[in-house]
Amino acid sequence: MFNALNGLGGGGQLDTHVASNANVALYTIFSVGGLFAGPIVNKFGPSKCMALGGITYALYSGSLLYYNNEKGDVFPIFAGGILGLGAALLWTGQGAIMMSYPTESDKGKFIGIFWAIFSLGGVFGSIVPIALNWNSTAGSVNDGTYIGFTILMGLGALLCLTLLPPSKVVRDDGKHINIKKFPNWKEEIIGVLKLFLDWKIILLTPMFLASNWYYAYQFNAVNAFYFNIRTRSFNNLWYWAVQILSATIFGRFLDVNNLSRKTRGIYGLLIIAITITANWIGGLFFQLTFKRTDQITQKDIFDSGFIEVLILYTFYGMNDAMYQCYAYWVMGAQTNDVSLLSKYAGYYKSIQSAGGAISFRIDAVNTNFLVELLICWVLLTISIPCTYIVILGIKDTSDDDITSNG
Template identity: 30%
Template structure:
């Protein structure tokens, strides 16, 4: 093996001559890096730009209530499609699932444009339906690719690439919004310029064809020569039976509260529309992404730190995430109580702008750290990408249901935001013990023994080296 291939394997060596040959003759568009860029690019163009609009608060609308109701519909549908996305992906293949998962986003953006420009409401709801269906399939396939394609010893690194792309969507989108909404006319509260949405529609239309560049898992060529393990069921009936079995696993059930709590804070959009002018919201939507990227980089670096065992990495990272949330939410409550009394409307030139912006920055920082940790921990549970699709779909579905309820809760104007803030705080508190229990009971070897053929290394995590079955 060439020295650069040996370094790229990050300490995981191939187990036979065929693996060695594969690692030396890899085709660039079959590599894990290329596929990480594909999944990242689709995430950048579709949900990434969706998040850019969301980061404006209520999709850039003047009033948050219609958009929050539409988003509740998006995430309700997304929850069901995420749940069944694993079986669908295992039957039609991940590239086509990703393609279908990208086509609904531009319709949603077109609905926001029609509402902004002409006051049209029905297209917002139609867009919410198409986006919800697409998003469910997207998240089910994206999670499996981002977690299942890379070599186990480099999951944190590749997950960070994926998240950099997906955060790049809001970053570029935020720059576009800021460029179109920065003059003195945008100092007050209101809605963004309608032209903003046309740019987003055009960019999101590119996502679907890019998705077709994704390699099927059986054709992916890892640097260490190991194969992605595929053990799909032979029929939809068998897939749904396997899904039901996975849904009743104790370790998956223990993680449900944290997936609900992690994504329940959709009050941040209301917080922006209540207390910031249009151009201040545009600046927040742009700058806050740097904090998100920093959060992702910090925890991903730790999760791939080979001098510490997997168990210690996961455990200490959980403690770090808990501390981040305690700081973010205590500070958030303090500022919210202050704003309940004073009802400010900050522009970026105002002296009080930073303290309100810092609330949003801390919420995003803590949430990103938790998201990275959750998906890294989930990926440790199996080497079988078909099973990983089910796990990812189950938990993404639950987080989608959480966001649907949260957006529904925030479709009303609550005095001082106390009700949604209290709901999120309670959920976070309740989720700590079962999450800690899931970590305490987890064992790297036990998670893989008896299920698939793989070698397990406590220092680098499970290493997939053979493929057990083709897709039926």
């Protein structure tokens, strides 16, 4: 749901500065909380942590409902900060589950399935503003949109309480999840700090940093600036819909059993490099047609030239799914230990959120759109060779193999 809300640009508001500043608060706190969310999830379990984190999403949506009526920005920014803490718990628990529960031969499939469900939320979430704002040519959504989001987010948080604890999960091959007994808080924190000495994690940091950086540009500079609200909602629908297909196909490819895991990793990275380069070349040509300082009339779904931009925006979504699924797959290829993978997930979300905070702040201070695009593109390009070095060290099975059922 949050994907759909954020993808509207400016949280569905005509003035994107409030949502951008709320996102700065969100991602700044998320970047710190993500580092230490791993030990918390290991101690209390993913179910409780994800439910608590999910409630903060509903709070954030409610704060935008407040802003829609009162135009006060303190509550949305405060709610964004609280969401940063909640998101750290939710995403760390989710990442640990997704990377540790499947067998090694199914990790790509499970990551793809997760991303498809994740994107399905964005699709359903896009239908809400489309249905409620179709006859509107305004630049912001109505109250009913935020009420719908708040209710759906709250229900999603409650569903997290139905998750089984990792100790009761048995894989398809009859083996249990590899769970290490929680040592103590000191050792857990030391384990987090050791990630900064892990050369593989350091080399993956550019990919982690880039993986949310482009949202501020795509959602605000392209979608919110260029289109009216119903068209933004329609674009959003396709942005997330294509992710369902691309994540599912790409995840399956990463599990092809007649290729070694290293070979799959190399081919997967090559596909990402080619599609990203082609996508952002197209984005550059489009960006050269307008500037932030232009006084444009926001385009509508029925205006000429809309389909070409929709295709570009849809490809942005496709690349997002592939890039993020690949990042999870690379982390999952390093180990099967759920306690270590929770730390990996926390670090990933921490660095990712730091990038998001910086990029939304860059957007909030009215940076030239072309500059924003070039920064995104450069970061994505730098991540490719760094990730390639890590892929060269991937083995066909992780050293810390899963424990048996008996």
